[in-house]
Amino acid sequence: MPADNELLSNLLMELRRGTLILSVLSQLGEPKYGYSLVQNLTQRGVEIEPNTLYPLLRRLENQGLLESRWETAGQRPRKYYQRTKDGTLIYRELKSEWETLCSGVGNLLEEES
Amino acid sequence: MTPDEIELMERYIYQVTKRLPQSQRKEAAMELRELISDMAESESVEEALTKLGAPDKFAEQYGDHARHLIGGEYYDTYVWFLKVVLICTAASLLGVSLIDGIAGLVSGDNLISLGGTGEIILNLLYSIGITVGKCVIACVAAFGAVTAVFAILERHSIKLDIKDKKEWSINDLRNGPAAQKEEWTPKSLTPVPDKASLISRGESIVGIVFIVIFSVLLILAPHFFSVFFNIDGTLITVPVFNLERWGIILPLLLAWLGISLCDEILHLALGRYCRTVMLSSIICGILNIVLSFVILKIFPIWNPGFAEEIAMYADIGPQWLSQLAAHWNGNLASSILFLIICFATLLEIGTAIYKTVKYGMDK
Numbered sequence: 188m189p190a191d192n193e194l195l196s197n198l199l200m201e202l203r204r205g206t207l208i209l210s211v212l213s214q215l216g217e218p219k220y221g222y223s224l225v226q227n228l229t230q231r232g233v234e235i236e237p238n239t240l241y242p243l244l245r246r247l248e249n250q251g252l253l254e255s256r257w258e259t260a261g262q263r264p265r266k267y268y269q270r271t272k273d274g275t276l277i278y279r280e281l282k283s284e285w286e287t288l289c290s291g292v293g294n295l296l297e298e299e300s
Numbered sequence: 301m302t303p304d305e306i307e308l309m310e311r312y313i314y315q316v317t318k319r320l321p322q323s324q325r326k327e328a329a330m331e332l333r334e335l336i337s338d339m340a341e342s343e344s345v346e347e348a349l350t351k352l353g354a355p356d357k358f359a360e361q362y363g364d365h366a367r368h369l370i371g372g373e374y375y376d377t378y379v380w381f382l383k384v385v386l387i388c389t390a391a392s393l394l395g396v397s398l399i400d401g402i403a404g405l406v407s408g409d410n411l412i413s414l415g416g417t418g419e420i421i422l423n424l425l426y427s428i429g430i431t432v433g434k435c436v437i438a439c440v441a442a443f444g445a446v447t448a449v450f451a452i453l454e455r456h457s458i459k460l461d462i463k464d465k466k467e468w469s470i471n472d473l474r475n476g477p478a479a480q481k482e483e484w485t486p487k488s489l490t491p492v493p494d495k496a497s498l499i500s501r502g503e504s505i506v507g508i509v510f511i512v513i514f515s516v517l518l519i520l521a522p523h524f525f526s527v528f529f530n531i532d533g534t535l536i537t538v539p540v541f542n543l544e545r546w547g548i549i550l551p552l553l554l555a556w557l558g559i560s561l562c563d564e565i566l567h568l569a570l571g572r573y574c575r576t577v578m579l580s581s582i583i584c585g586i587l588n589i590v591l592s593f594v595i596l597k598i599f600p601i602w603n604p605g606f607a608e609e610i611a612m613y614a615d616i617g618p619q620w621l622s623q624l625a626a627h628w629n630g631n632l633a634s635s636i637l638f639l640i641i642c643f644a645t646l647l648e649i650g651t652a653i654y655k656t657v658k659y660g661m662d663k
Contacts, residue, residue, distance in 0.1 A: 220334065220338075221331060221334060221335050221338075222334070222335050222338035222339060223338075236361070237335055237352060238352065238353075238358045238361040238362045239361060241328075241331055241335075241362060242361065242362055257330070263333070263334060263337055264330060264333075264334065265334050266330070266331060266334060
């Protein structure tokens with residue numbers, strides 16, 4: 188049923204939303220530019236669309252978790268993003284929360300199957 | 301990239317950025333140029349753009365600005381408010397039509413031209429049609445006006461929220477997330493706002509109903525504001541307002557009522573006396589005093605021939621007519637009305653300031 192497909196894709200989107208923030212923060216200990224981040228995440232099995240990534244980066248920057256600078260020395264201007272000190276603190280908190288969540292949900296799903 | 305490919309990329313960027321808010325466009329264009337150029341290193345620009353998808357879909361995701369007119373915070377108040385305004389508008393309009401219809405029948409205008417029952421029914425249907433049409437137009441206008449005010453309120457508060465967020469990120473994050481993890485204790489509960497600082501719906505509804513009914517009457521039935529009397533079974537009306545210049549007076553009157561309505565909406569949406577309500581009361585109050593001065597003292601609001609018209613009937617009409625004709629003074633009426641309006645407005649501003657200073661300064 189098409190309605191169910193839409194429901195499923197909405198639920199998937201909700202499920203992924205929080206994990207994408209964690210994934211993006213995890214990769215930005217070192218400065219990276221947009222497309223390298225897309226490739227990086229995709230290679231490790233976390234699919235992210237550019238039109239999801241860029242607004243997310245901007246939001247995290249507004250919240251003070253990331254900082255960005257335009258690098259104009261190279262072949263073409265590139266915007267590099269990196270975690271701020273606050274971003275790193277938040278990332279560590281999120282990471283430990285994720286590990287707790289993973290084992291918890293893992294237990295639940297194991298019992299069910 | 302070939303010139304053709306660059307052209308294709310720029311077209312795509314244009315299609316996306318034109319759908320974004322002005323403030324994001326330049327940055328977004330640079331980001332997209334970087335992204336597409338990077339993607340085009342391992343594939344053609346066409347393939348890259350196909351991957352990104354239709355520009356409108358892309359832009360929809362890309363722009364993270366608000367995509368609603370009225371959000372959850374105001375929605376319930378908005379719906380309630382809309383109901384009150386629409387019911388008032390429709391009811392007062394139906395009332396006007398009914399009275400007009402009855403007045404027409406009583407004065408016999410319609411009966412003379414009416415032939416048989418068929419024609420009466422036809423005439424009745426025609427009147428009902430006109431009334432329904434007017435009702436729909438008036439309700440759509442009322443809907444638009446209320447929605448516009450709430451949308452402005454919503455946008456305004458979104459801006460406030462963003463400002464708050466920035467302040468939060470600078471002040472709190474500097475000390476690290478640990479600073480935010482302050483334990484909640486029941487002691488940290490802030491006191492319930494004093495009952496006297498709350499603005500009740502009942503308080504606002506009187507104002508709203510009055511404003512809406514008065515607006516509908518002024519727009520559709522300015523001739524209701526007349527002196528009515530009966531001479532030999534004929535209903536005579538002498539309008540109080542200057543209906544010949546109504547075209548320039550009405551917009552000012554509506555502006556006056558509109559300002560009051562905005563103030564009422566704000567009172568209701570915020571629900572308690574606070575700085576914003578106080579400021580709104582002061583600004584709207586001052587505007588209203590200025591406007592009413594313009595309307596009453598500068599514009600020719602009163603029917604210039606009122607006294608003479610009344611005097612014409614004074615001999616054959618009821619006794620009070622001659623008294624009215626003798627004592628009617630447009631300037632004096634303006635001055636008295638203006639003083640009353642000033643007094644009421646200042647009283648309202650005073651109440652708002654008093655209640656805000658006493659109960660509502662914490663927010």
